[in-house]
Amino acid sequence: MTGRPGRTGRGGSQASAGDLLELVRSGRATTRGALQQVTGLSRATVGQRLERLFRAGWLREGAGGPVDSPLGGRPSITLEFDDEHAVVLAADLDTRHARAALLTLTGEILAERSGTLVVEDGPDAVLGALGGWFAGLLEQAGHRAEEVCGIGLAVPGPVDTDAGRVVQPPIMPGWDGYDITGRLARAFTEHTGAAPVPVLVDNDANLMAYGEQRTGFPDCSAFVLVKVSTGIGAGVVVDGSVFRGVDGGAGDIGHIRVPEGAEALCRCGSYGCLAAVASGGAVARRLAERGVPAASGSDVRELLAAGHPEATGLAREAGRLVGEVLATVVTLLNPGVLMIAGDLAGTPFVTGVRELLYQRALPRSTARLEVVTSRLGERAGLVGAGALVVEHLYAPERVEERLRALGV
Numbered sequence: 584m585t586g587r588p589g590r591t592g593r594g595g596s597q598a599s600a601g602d603l604l605e606l607v608r609s610g611r612a613t614t615r616g617a618l619q620q621v622t623g624l625s626r627a628t629v630g631q632r633l634e635r636l637f638r639a640g641w642l643r644e645g646a647g648g649p650v651d652s653p654l655g656g657r658p659s660i661t662l663e664f665d666d667e668h669a670v671v672l673a674a675d676l677d678t679r680h681a682r683a684a685l686l687t688l689t690g691e692i693l694a695e696r697s698g699t700l701v702v703e704d705g706p707d708a709v710l711g712a713l714g715g716w717f718a719g720l721l722e723q724a725g726h727r728a729e730e731v732c733g734i735g736l737a738v739p740g741p742v743d744t745d746a747g748r749v750v751q752p753p754i755m756p757g758w759d760g761y762d763i764t765g766r767l768a769r770a771f772t773e774h775t776g777a778a779p780v781p782v783l784v785d786n787d788a789n790l791m792a793y794g795e796q797r798t799g800f801p802d803c804s805a806f807v808l809v810k811v812s813t814g815i816g817a818g819v820v821v822d823g824s825v826f827r828g829v830d831g832g833a834g835d836i837g838h839i840r841v842p843e844g845a846e847a848l849c850r851c852g853s854y855g856c857l858a859a860v861a862s863g864g865a866v867a868r869r870l871a872e873r874g875v876p877a878a879s880g881s882d883v884r885e886l887l888a889a890g891h892p893e894a895t896g897l898a899r900e901a902g903r904l905v906g907e908v909l910a911t912v913v914t915l916l917n918p919g920v921l922m923i924a925g926d927l928a929g930t931p932f933v934t935g936v937r938e939l940l941y942q943r944a945l946p947r948s949t950a951r952l953e954v955v956t957s958r959l960g961e962r963a964g965l966v967g968a969g970a971l972v973v974e975h976l977y978a979p980e981r982v983e984e985r986l987r988a989l990g991v
């Protein structure tokens with residue numbers, strides 16, 4: 584969905600208004616002269632197409648002043664995407680906790696809220712509550728609901744992004760096949776009175792990876808993020824797009840079988856999954872067995888922050904188990920960045936990952952690998968969800984239809 588089929592046409596003489604917008608947004612061509620040069624369009628045609636984008640309020644003249652034109656002659660005015668003509672809503676669901684935000688089109692958070700929302704309460708209740716959160720965020724930031732162009736949602740399960748539904752999610756009982764996008768669009772309308780807007784839903788690790796890669800590692804062409812919270816999942820961003828596989832199942836590494844897990848029953852119903860022995864949930868269970876009160880990944884996070892010795896030891900051991908699986912991931916994908924995120928993403932866990940990863944992976948596949956922890960922290964999923972919506976709505980192939988709907 585974040586792929587850009589319009590890319591192939593952008594350089595040709597058929598370049599559309601959407602292609603010009605894409606060139607400006609990506610920074611590849613930011614003056615009229617540069618747009619003429621890249622597209623081969625005449626000055627008049629570029630002018631006509633830009634005029635529509637100006638009328639829509641999507642483009643503005645840059646604050647930086649004129650720059651030298653590649654075609655020579657007078658210095659030209661720079662153009663930039665106007666990120667103030669609309670706003671985006673985003674939410675990131677974890678099993679017992681959620682976070683939501685109102686963002687600008689370039690990913691700046693305008694208002695944010697987090698709190699308890701339990702996915703086990705089911706999609707109708709959870710998505711209905713999010714509609715109320717969204718109305719509150721708009722009020723808090725002083726924006727009207729009519730300014731919202733779309734909603735992005737991150738969920739802790741495998742997603743069929745075209746259908747906007749989760750597919751057999753192990754830790755989201757009652758959500759399998761449910762019409763998430765339809766219900767959330769309705770909840771937004773019920774709570775704000777505004778017309779429904781497009782809703783895009785994706786897996787949380789995918790959106791965290793997307794948010795982190797775009798903001799922190801935009802030049803990294805192969806980026807992997809592993810989220811270790813109550814469950815374990817990975818997001819893969821290749822050449823700037825989320826890699827989802829044929830049905831959204833890519834990166835679901837929590838259910839790879841490991842020998843250490845032979846006796847452990849996973850929430851997916853199988854024995855031996857990595858998540859059954861090395862997730863925040865698994866560490867919490869082991870702690871509870873030893874009399875330390877812990878029920879979830881976030882409980883483990885708090886114990887780790889307090890330097891709890893048993894939690895620290897178990898987190899490092901979990902890191903070693905995950906590191907063994909990641910050695911295979913790294914050998915297969917040869918990423919430039921491997922980011923560890925989620926409740927367990929601290930020094931003990933990462934130390935464990937490094938121990939096994941460098942021991943098991945080929946030296947060639949780790950020579951230029953950076954192993955890092957999350958930069959955006961708990962906001963990564965929100966930033967990724969917001970970006971998913973913006974890239975979808977302003978993709979060249981969708982711009983023409985949206986401009987026509989605006990009457991320009």
Ligand SMILES: [Zn+2]
Nearest residue numbers: 838849851856
């Ligand atoms: Zn499993």
